[in-house]
Amino acid sequence: MSYYDFSLLCGETGPLVSASRPDRLRLPMEGMTPILAVGDQVLAGAKVALGNGPDTGDLHAPLAGTILEVERYSILLEVDGGGKADPIQPCRDGGEPLRHWLKSMGVNVGALRKAPTLIINGVPPEPGISVFEPLLHDYRKTLELGLETAAKVVEPSKMFLAAAKGNRANAFANCEVVHVAPVYPNGLDPLVYKAVLGQEVLPGSRPENATMLSVGDLYAIGRVMETGRPVTETVMTIGGQNQLVRVGTPVGFLAAEAGAQIQPGDRLVLGGPLRGLAAANLDQGVGKDSCGLTILRREEGLEPTDNFCLGCGACERHCPARIMPGLISRCAEFKQFKRAEAYHIHSCMECGLCGYWCTAQRPLLQYIRLAKYELALLAGASAPAGPSGDEIKEQTGDTPC
Ligand code: SF4
Ligand code: SF4
Structure with a gap:
């Protein structure tokens, strides 16, 4: 790369x-x-x-x-x-009825849980992804409405806005600003929890006493409350410009609109180059949580290799989770998934830095994601059950509050 x-x-x-x-x-x-x-x-x-x-x-x-x-x-x-x-x-209620209504309007409500502390994450998720900036600048009222609505579910006694030092960060009412150094990967949720609360949490989980929403989440909630219309758009950084994109817009269409010629071997990545996911094909549509589109040209992308790990330690030196990506990747390579757990694979926040710095150009993040997937299968994890026939019948209209 x-x-x-x-x-x-x-x-x-x-x-x-x-x-x-x-x-x-x-x-x-x-x-x-x-x-x-x-x-x-x-x-x-x-x-x-x-x-x-x-x-x-x-x-x-x-x-x-x-x-x-x-x-x-x-x-x-x-x-x-x-x-x-x-x-x-x-919906004018708070608590569970409001949470349920927001879900029916397309909002992902996993972070909308009662907690004494609410953290708003305004730190860019990756370099080159600047979706929060125009929202903080031009959509202040929408964000305030989103925050007011979220607070009716979370009922926090303390609120914090985490921002990268040097970026725009006007606090909301009753919300303290916490600055973090403007360097990747400081915007990832586990590192923001650590910066604000001094607590370490496993990626994908949250501490007992706090929950976190991004500036983008506030925007989505605020728009739903302002308009009475569901979430059908996402904000994405494409070619340095921030765009409001309809969910489902094919990535190939967005690239063509941006004037990019896609050549064989190029990859269109949803998100940034370090932790984004390559689209399966040009027809793949963007999701509600897509925040950027990055074109990785064949000549500048990391070519996946099956090179041996050299044991040089470069990946460990850059790992913010302080684990051993080289060793974990070897566990995944030889299907020793359980051993990867002993090396704390679940502490990996999937920042992609290990793969970037790997001397042998091993696809470390891909190995780690594969091992996590296999471990989830071994643990018998199953996706949440779909609604029953009766629930589908009941909800085919919009759920009243
Ligand atoms: S992706 Fe690699 S560098 Fe990042 S937390 Fe996981 S193991 Fe560490
Ligand atoms: S940087 Fe690559 S080669 Fe070096 S220890 Fe890590 S995985 Fe092995």
């Missing part, structure tokens, strides 16, 4: 612009149960799938159209000039 700048400073990013409208949307549907079928016509904002489990927001059509395919992991929608579903009166 070519030299990479780890600074999280954003500078002046300019206003948020709306991305162009594609002719087809491929709506990602992992962890959801479809409630419509091929041939059905939908209005913009109509619900098309229910989120499985208590935390995953439902899925809505960003534009009117006809459903062409319903597959296990996506729904393909051909866009037409149809109208919009009526807005829904925002």
Whole structure:
């Protein structure tokens, strides 16, 4: 990989612009149960799938159209000039009824839990991803409404805004600003918890006494409350510009709109180059949590190799979790997944720094993700159950508050 700048400073990013409208949307549907079928016509904002489990927001059509395919992991929608579903009166309650209503409006509500401390993460997740900047600059009222709404569920007694030192960080009311050094990977949730609370937490978990939302989460909640319309857009940094992109917009379409020519061997990565996930193909649609699109050219990407680990320790020296990525990658390589647990694989926050610095160019993050996946299978982890037939019947209209 070519030299990479780890600074999280954003500078002046300019206003948020709306991305162009594609002719087809491929709506990602992992962890959801479809409630419509091929041939059905939908209005913009109509619900098309229910989120499985208590935390995953439902899925809505960003534009009117006809459903062409319903597959296990996506729904393909051909866009037409149809109208919009009526807005829904925002829920005025707090607590569980509000949480349930937000989920039905497409908000992922995993972090909306009662906790004495609420942390707003405003630190860029990766270098080059500056989605929080225009929101903090131009959408202050929406963010404040999002925070006010989140606080009705979390009921915090203390609130903090974490920001990279040097970036914009006007505090919200009753919210203390905590600055972190503007260097990757300081925006990752476990490191923000540590900076604010002085506590270490395992990635994917949260401490007993706190919960965390990003500035993007506040924006999504605030928009739902302002408009009475579900979450159907995400903010993404593409080619240095921040765009409001409809969920399901194909990555190939976004790259073409940005003027990029995609050559064989190039990869389109959802997120940044260090921890983003390469799209399976140009038709893959962006999700609600997509925050950036990065093109990794064949000549500058890390070519996956099966080189031996040299035992040089370069990966360990850069690991913020203080674990041994080289050793863990060897466990994964030789299918010794249980041994990887003994080397604290679950402390890995998937920052990708080990792979970047690996002298032998081993695909360390990929090995670690594979081992975590296999361990989850061994532990018998199953995805949250989908809704029952009765629940689907009951919820095919929008859930009243
Ligand atoms: S991705 Fe690598 S460097 Fe980052 S936390 Fe995990 S093991 Fe450490
Ligand atoms: S940097 Fe690469 S070669 Fe060196 S110890 Fe880590 S995995 Fe092995």
